[in-house]
Amino acid sequence: MSGTSEGWIDLSGKLALVTGAAAGIGRASARAIAAAGAMTVVLDRDESGAAATVDAIEASGGKAIARTLDVTDEAAWRGLGSWLEAGWGKVDVLVNSAGIARFDRVDESIAKTYREVFAVNVDGTLFGMTMALRFMRAAGKGAIVNISSTASLKGNPAMASYGASKAAVSHFTRSAALECNRAGSDIRVNAVLPGFTETAMAQAVYDQFDEKLGGRDKTLAVFASGRPAQPEEIADLVLFLASDRASFISGSTISIDRAQGA
Incomplete structure (x- = not known):
């Protein structure tokens, strides 16, 4: 990331949380945010994967700490909030990257996969925003980046629940952004919609x-x-939206996909 090395994006002094950070887009986003100077809390239910992300960040000179989190567990989010309150007293950036997909279609078999996918992708994102917004509203500022998907923009006969869940993430992103704007706070909420990564x-x-x-x-x-796409290509946009360089962007759902319109 040339912008980071040139100091164009500086997150020094910020505390950032990244869910789903044991692998994929979450790991790449955590590494990018840490490289920009933020203290990064790596969150995932995969304890060893989260630890590996921290090792990679620290090997590159960044600062990070891992914490095991099941994003579907609302009580676990409250526990994380208490831990953050005791340790830092703030949350500057939240990236909701934890997500799952299942192959399903709209018929009698969808009930189980629908609940499983929505629990991680939608409930997990909402619980994360609820917890982080408590800190951000107190500070009057902050940035949230939710990982949606281009699958939310059209029907999918093979992954119906996944696309529907990501459409919900995009909608909650816009709603939260409007709430924060109308309250007069400098809290920005955006969503990144990756294509096939x-x-x-x-x-x-x-x-x-x-x-x-x-x-x-x-x-x-x-x-x-x-x-x-490579996860690092998605992480570049996540990093930008998490930074003050995106100070006038909120409520946006931004596709990052060469295949759109193809």
Whole structure:
């Protein structure tokens, strides 16, 4: 990230939380935010993966600490809030990146997958915003970046619950931004909508569709216009929205996908 090395984005003195930070977009976002100077709290239910993210941050000269968190557990979020209050007394940045996808469609079988996907993607995001906004409202400022998806913009006959959950994330993002703006606070809430990105979720798509579509290249042609995004490419936008460089952006849902319109 050239902007970080040139000092264009400086998060020194900030406390940032990143969920789903054991891997994928969450890990890349945590590393980018820490590289910009923030003390970064790496949150994930995967304890070893979160620790590995912290190791990578510290090896690059950043500051981070790992904490195990199941984002679907509202009581765990309250416990995290108490821990933050005792240790720092603030939350400057929250990135809600924890998410799951399941293959399903709208029929009698969807009930189980729907509840599972919404618990992580929607409940987890809402619980995170609720906790962080308590600190941010007290300070009168802050930045929240929610990870939605371009899957929220159109129907998907293979992953109905996933797209619906990400549409809900985008809507709650806009609603929270309006609430904060009308209250006169300098709290910005935005969502990033990645397209097909090279993560564990992408591997599940490969596993599901490669044989049906005739190989990896044809799968990528359908889902990603030739190649997937790398998590670091998504993290660059997350970092920008978390920073004061995005001071007049709030309530936006920003697609980051070469395949849009293809």
